[in-house]
Amino acid sequence: MDYSHNSPASYPKDPHSFADPAVARITHVDWTLEVDFQLKKIRGQGTYFVHHQGAPELVLDCHHLLIKSIRLDDSESEVPVTLTPEKPFLGQGLLIPLVPNTQKVHLAFETTAAAAALQWLEPSQTAGKKEPFLFTQSQAILARTWLPCQDSPSIRFTYTAQVKVPPHLLPLMSATNPQEKNASGTYFFKMEEPIPSYLLSLAVGDLAFSPVGERCGVYAEPATLAAAADEFADTEKMLLAAESLYGPYQWGRYDLLVLPPSFPFGGMENPKLTFATPTIIAGDRSLTSLVAHELAHSWSGNLVTNATWNDFWLNEGFTVYFERRIMEALYGRDYAEMLHTLGYQDLLHTLDELKHAPQDTCLELNLGNRDPDEGLTEIAYEKGNLFLRQIEKLVGRDEFDAFVNLYFSTFQFTSMDTASFERFLEKELLNGKEDLKQKLQPATWIHTPGIPAGTPAPESILFKKVSQELHRWQQGTQAAELSSQGWSTHEWLFFLSNLAKTLKTQQLAELDSTFHFTSSGNAEIQAEWFKHAIRHHYRPAFAALEEFLVRVGRRKFLLPLYKALLQTPEGTAIAKDIYQKARPNYHAVSTNSLDALL
Structure with a gap:
């Protein structure tokens, strides 16, 4: 059987892209980008190399982008900007007429305030509180909101980018990255392996680097760097374990960037540079399965x-x-x-x-x-x-x-x-x-919907021991007498997620005074605990709940907590009050889900 996926017939029709790669597709792009924090916009120019055989046009995706000019090859004359009617979620198709021998298309563009991929953070929203921060989130179809592209995961291309930023900040991309700032504020990036557009990324901030192995390192704001480097100390071991399972790592370096708390996901597998939430810095390396997950994407997803x-x-x-x-x-x-x-x-x-x-x-x-x-x-x-x-x-x-x-x-x-x-x-x-x-x-x-009948559920020996302790507590044993010493985050999450749906306030107070869930430094444990606090109107946790919802933008935590609050009229009022304060801290990926709820 021929497994070749490189013939045009191998491009499936993507319902989320205007592009038609079977007719004309981009193979490489050279971008020049300027990041303007004052106006909160990116100005860019791109030279797009096009593969086609006499195609009448190249179609790119764009959404809320300002297209300033289009030129073909070495011609100085501009081609008219033609856009299809706008569609919800998808934006517009940019239709660029080609002549039979067109090899390059030159585009000038700039982002607008409606670019859903971009989050511009004020200094107060960062760890250091002194400098602004910008990060992108391109998955699933948001790359088209910050640069014109063929925004389908089936279309891969290589790229370079020259990026100009304020001199006291450091830019990073899903590419070969600098490890320290330079005086000029201009940086050059290269991605030699072909990637789909959803893996395009850019972050700009007051960032520093710390190595944690030969091929692995961590970028973070200086205030966070030491804790992050300690938390991710096992990254190189993970990389070696991954290679021993499924073959050589194909991307050169594997580094991590710890973003401000408003990042909407746990992690994003941008090649060479995983974007990670600070909510996995627990101080005991107990949440680093997320790093293993994003690293595994270097094979499944990125490769x-x-x-x-x-x-x-x-x-x-x-x-x-x-x-x-x-x-x-x-x-x-x-x-x-x-x-x-x-x-x-x-x-x-x-x-x-x-x-x-x-x-x-x-x-x-x-x-x-x-x-x-x-x-x-x-x-x-x-x-x-x-x-x-x-x-x-x-x-x-x-x-x-x-x-x-x-x-x-x-x-x-x-x-x-x-x-x-x-x-x-x-x-x-x-x-x-x-x-x-x-x-x-x-x-x-x-x-077929659901899980096929007869599929065995996973069984954890360690969780059986947790279940025994939970049963003891439910039978009247004091929380302080439970055998919970040395439990990992996962054991605590299992304990919390299997608490009874109805609990008395004094039971919650006893658990909290013994195990300090409300004030836990572990975001996973706090988020699970807050669900019980909301359900049972456990007032001592509400101030911490509000602080958590205002600070953390990770959608995995936000949606369940807001949904829990919305179950009662009193909770709905609290949710709306908190959301009003918190919304400016959230990325569009989170607000798109939460606006509909609230």
Whole structure:
């Protein structure tokens, strides 16, 4: 079977892009960008190299961008700016007429205040409180809001960028990065491996660098750098573990950038430079499975990419599975099983939330005419992981690892849709083994809602011990007498997430005075605790809850907490009051979800 994905016929129709890569596609871009903090805009010029065979036009995606001029090749005369009518979520197609021999298109553009990818932070919103900060979030289809591009995960290109910033700030991109500031404020970036547009990134701030290994290091504001470097000290070990599982790391360096708390995600797998939330700096390295997750994306997602957002599970299902294999290699099987069990709990919760939209619980989605962010649920992550675990269980780990290695090496630097994955699975693993196919039922996993009947749930030995202690407490044992010494964050999360739905105020007060959940420095534990505080009107936690919601912009925490507050009239009033204060601190990815709620 020919697995080549480089012929034009291999580009699936992407419902979230105006581009038609089968007709004309970009292969490389040279950008010149100037970051203006005073006007909160990026001014840019790009030379786009185009692959086509006599195509009549090149179509790029843009949304709320100001296109200033277009020229072809070496011509000095400008081409008229032609945009398609605007569509919700998608923005507009930029139609650039080509002549038969056109090789380059020159574009001048600037961003507007409506660029949803960009978050401009005032000094007060940073750790250092002295300098402003800018960061981008391009996934899923926001790259088109800060530079014109073919904004589909199926289209890959290399790039360079010359970036001008205020001299006292440092810019970083998903590219080869500087490790210290220069006097000129002008920096040159190069990405030699072809990437899709959603992996384009830029951050500018008062940043410093600290190495944590030969190929790994951490960027952060000076106030945060020492804690971040200590937290991520095991990154190089993770990289070595990942390579021993699924082949060489293809991106040169693997560095992390700790962003201000308003970053809407736990992490973003921008190649060479993972963007990370400061909420994973817990002081005990207990939340670094997120680093393993973003590192695993260097293979699943960045190397082999979902062709459209309908195939998002191919990015995330493989990444969750791979992340937990890295954690198992470093910290043992019992540790990894805790992560699988917590993930399974999250999956059951998501299945319950989506019971009125069962098609959204299939692995392959249909997100046409919808914002692709609606597909970023635990289904892609945890149902995808469960499916791969089931394959591993049926064929054995050695055979499954050989299959995954073949998958990554065969399709590296290309895109994969679900139908192509099913063909690859059939040929390379199932291969006429009817008994195996009957046991696995891949089509049921991929195209049917929910979890296939008879799928075993993960079981954690360590969580069984937590359950025993929880049972003791529910039977009247004092919280101070529970055997909880040495529990990891995951054990505490399991304890909290399995508390009874109805508790007395004095029970919450006893837990809080013993274990100090309200004042915990661990964002995961605080967020889980606050759900109980809201449900039971536990007043002593409300000031900390407000401080948390104003400071932290991570959508994973915000949505459940605001939803919990909205369950009562009193909570709704509190939610609206907090949101009014907090909204300026949130990225558009979070406010897009929260505005609809509130």
